[in-house]
Amino acid sequence: xxQVTQNPRYLIxxxxxxxxxxxxxxxxxxxxxxxxxxxxxxxxxxxxxMNVEVTxxxxxxxxxxxxxxxxxNFPLILESPSPNQTSLYFCxxxxxxxxxxxxxxxxxxxxx
Amino acid sequence: SQQGEExxxxxxxxEGENATMNCSYKTSINNLQWYRQNSGRGLVHLILIRSNERxxxxxxxxxxxxxxxxxxxxxxxxxxxxxxxxxxxATDPGNQFYFGTGTSLTVIP
Numbered sequence: 001x002x003q004v005t006q007n008p009r010y011l012i013x014x015x016x017x018x019x020x021x022x023x024x025x026x027x028x029x030x031x032x033x034x035x036x037x038x039x040x041x042x043x044x045x046x047x048x049x050m051n052v053e054v055t056x057x058x059x060x061x062x063x064x065x066x067x068x069x070x071x072x073n074f075p076l077i078l079e080s081p082s083p084n085q086t087s088l089y090f091c092x093x094x095x096x097x098x099x100x101x102x103x104x105x106x107x108x109x110x111x112x
Numbered sequence: 113s114q115q116g117e118e119x120x121x122x123x124x125x126x127e128g129e130n131a132t133m134n135c136s137y138k139t140s141i142n143n144l145q146w147y148r149q150n151s152g153r154g155l156v157h158l159i160l161i162r163s164n165e166r167x168x169x170x171x172x173x174x175x176x177x178x179x180x181x182x183x184x185x186x187x188x189x190x191x192x193x194x195x196x197x198x199x200x201x202a203t204d205p206g207n208q209f210y211f212g213t214g215t216s217l218t219v220i221p
Contacts, residue, residue: 059210100160101157101202
């Protein structure tokens, strides 16, 4: 089944404790992206990747890192999480930029 | 922010009625897409309209695009209770995607 998977789905952590949210797609998509969704603010793009080893900042990249070493994986790294990073995070992929995006199920992160 | 905005923020209609929601955006685009989100779940793609298209249909969905006004509308005809969800428009200037803040649609059976 064609899909985007994210892990974990739920995470409660404390300020400053490094964490990684994994994202994987099995559709051989070139474009991958991370978003955060906050009430009243819609979805905001954090980072995106046009292809392997090519990543770039989105609208709200501060406090996040990404890597794209393989085509299928695009992990999101929070080196030192803070409470303002409490949010619902979505990974998405598409065949290429500008095409239909497929979204993962979301990761609900709470930073205490 | 280059984020789009949907209007209205919330819409409540009876089953069988039509629902119209609008999206305004700020910069030139290549494509405009509409997505649906059921409470807290991942977004699902509905339809894509290119900047050189004015109207597109897909089943009960009709999308229009007016690039001179930087606006788009999504019409859902003969709505069903299962259409209850949030609807977002997304634009793609540059290599990024910008989503609007969404319209919350409630269809009352």
